[in-house]
Amino acid sequence: MxxxxxxxxxxxxxxxxxxxxxxxxxxxxxxxxxxxxxxxxxxxxxxxxxxxxxxxxxxxxxxxxxxxxxxxxxxxxxxxxxxxxxxxxxxxxxxxxxxxxxxxxxxxxxxxxxxxxxxxxxxxxxxxxxxxxxxxxxxxxxxxxxxxxxxxxxxxxxxxxxxxxxxxxxxxxxxxxxxIFPTGFHGCVTAGVGVGSTVYIAGAGPVGLAAAASAQLLGAAVVIVGDLNADRLAQARSFGCETIDISQGEPREQIEQLLGVAEVDSAVDAVGFEARGHGGDATTEKPATVLNSLMDLTRAGGSLGIPGLYVTGDPGAEDAAARQGSLSLNFGLGWAKSHSFATGQCxxxxxxxxxxxxxxxxxxxxxxxxxxxxxxxxxxxxxxxxxxxxxxxxxxxxxxxxxxxxx
CATH class of the missing domain: 3.90.180.10 (Medium-chain alcohol dehydrogenases, catalytic domain)
Known part of the structure; x- marks a missing residue:
């Protein structure tokens, strides 16, 4: 003892x-x-x-x-x-x-x-x-x-x-x-990342970086990581990722500058419920921002892996709905584009x-x-x-x- x-x-x-x-x-x-x-x-x-x-x-x-x-x-x-x-x-x-x-x-x-x-x-x-x-x-x-x-x-x-x-x-x-390695890998697998894929990963924290490394392991052609934090974006670039600073605007526009098209094959949410807005809203918490942006920038028929944490109770949320885990999702867009979603614990x-x-x-x-x-x-x-x-x-x-x- x-x-x-x-x-x-x-x-x-x-x-x-x-x-x-x-x-x-x-x-x-x-x-x-x-x-x-x-x-x-x-x-x-x-x-x-x-x-x-x-x-x-x-x-x-x-x-x-x-x-x-x-x-x-x-x-x-x-x-x-x-x-x-x-x-x-x-x-x-x-x-x-x-x-x-x-x-x-x-x-x-x-x-x-x-x-x-x-x-x-x-x-x-x-x-x-x-x-x-x-x-x-x-x-x-x-x-x-x-x-x-x-x-x-x-x-x-x-x-x-x-x-x-x-x-x-x-x-x-x-x-x-x-x-974090299996979680990031799971996010990529459920998003359909494979040889020659283009993939956008929201969030350059440890899970997002693990997802980026996983996407490379799975054979992705281009891995793009988005975040607000310059140091974390630099860490993503250190092992061959493309990066975008979402404080500068919507990811879709910056993805188009990188790829020549405004959509990717697969997307991974490694941010979760404490997400912030994009561009001028980058200092404001908007918990549905990442999910809505991923539906916007993922091609029709593509998939979203969502290993980022979402909760049923958030006492620190700014509105009553979010405090109960309810988010203002543009789900109609995801439905219209025939997206697949995968959520939950890896x-x-x-x-x-x-x-x-x-x-x-x-x-x-x-x-x-x-x-x-x-x-x-x-x-x-x-x-x-x-x-x-x-x-x-x-x-x-x-x-x-x-x-x-x-x-």
Whole structure:
């Protein structure tokens, strides 16, 4: 038995390092834990020593006060770790294994899991389909921005790296397998990106950059990334993307300057519900802007991948409809152009093994694409603050001092 330090949300705009209990294979009560999950036994689980655990843009929505997350919620759903304890019902995962953990918790037993829809597991969240570590309304599973964390249904959930030494050499890339790399890849796959495609990606945060790298991996001819942040656009250009500054006007007009036509084959929304307007409205929050613009600039018969987060409750929204998750969509335009839309959590297991192989065999450098930076767990509050201010990097927390330093 040992102690456990973790990052907790403590109020709008603030996180802090707290001492919490060492994880148990029985769910304990605590901030955000669904009462129906309290006392739930997880003999099918393992306890991990967190080797790497990342700050995600989805975490920022909670920290900004844009969700109903309770104070004291332990954050973190991007987890890579070493197995240090194995539940009695775990058969194939062993102590000492180095593993990646999909952010979406799945039982492996329900209809959705058996059909590969692990982002909407029916058995892990008493309130709705789908769950995640350290996230509001997702069942109350304790987050992994910590020294140690419990992972349920381990035989099903974790991805074991085949060679520990090789994995540690590429650990900053492999830690992206828990969320943003599969999420960006999923956005591109569902948008129909393939060889010779032209694709527009809205948002140059870590998920948008991961989507851009994914589009290149899938064979896109031209990858265009749009954002307001000059540093993030420069990061996209650093690995071969075209970029547009949406503070200068509508994406459609700038796409025409790049391609000679005003439309793309595929589009990905990597922004979500805190979207801002374009041009003169770039300082104003307009949550439907990205979705409406993607329908405008995607060719008839094209597809939109929407991995960007949208919520059913946004207490910080500027109007009553948006506070309930209702947006003013120009859906008639999408219908008239026969667009396909794909939304929701990425089913990480659908992609993560193949993406692991792409990393291990040097087909992609995802850590470089998102500019991964290593910081100690104790500096997480600084990481959150800098990320919120628009830092063009991905913060990787190093709870035990095991990671190569890239800061």
């Amino acid at each position: 040992t102690g456990n330090k973790a990052i907790a949300y403590v109020g709008k705009g603030a996180v802090e390092v707290r001492d919490i209990g060492y994880p148990s294979l029985t769910l304990q009560d605590g901030p955000g834990v669904n009462p129906a999950n309290v006392g739930r036994r997880c003999d099918h689980g393992v306890i991990l020593k967190c080797v790497a655990t990342n700050i995600c843009g989805s975490d920022q929505h909670m920290v900004r006060g844009r969700t109903t997350a309770p104070e004291g919620l332990v954050l973190g759903h991007e987890i890579t770790g070493e197995v240090v304890e194995v539940g009695r019902d775990v058969e194939f995962v062993k102590q000492g294994d180095l593993v990646s953990v999909p952010f979406n918790i799945a039982c492996g037993r329900c209809r959705n899991c058996k059909e590969g829809q692990t982002g909407i597991c029916l058995n892990v969240n008493p309130d709705r389909a789908g769950s995640a570590y350290g996230y509001v309304d997702m069942g109350g599973w304790v987050g992994g921005q910590a020294e140690y964390v419990m992972v349920p249904y381990a035989d099903w959930n974790v991805l074991r790296f085949p060679d520990r030494d090789q994995a540690m050499e590429k650990i900053l890339d492999l830690t992206m397998l828990s969320d 089913p990480v297991m659908r992609y993560h093994r193949r993406l692991m192989m792409a990393i291990l065999h040097d087909r992609v450098q995802i850590a470089k694409a998102v500019d991964a930076r290593t910081i100690p767990l104790t500096e997480a509050p600084r990481g959150y603050q800098e990320f919120d201010q628009g830092a063009a990097r991905k913060y990787v927390l190093d709870p035990h001092g095991l990671l190569p330093q890239r800061n």
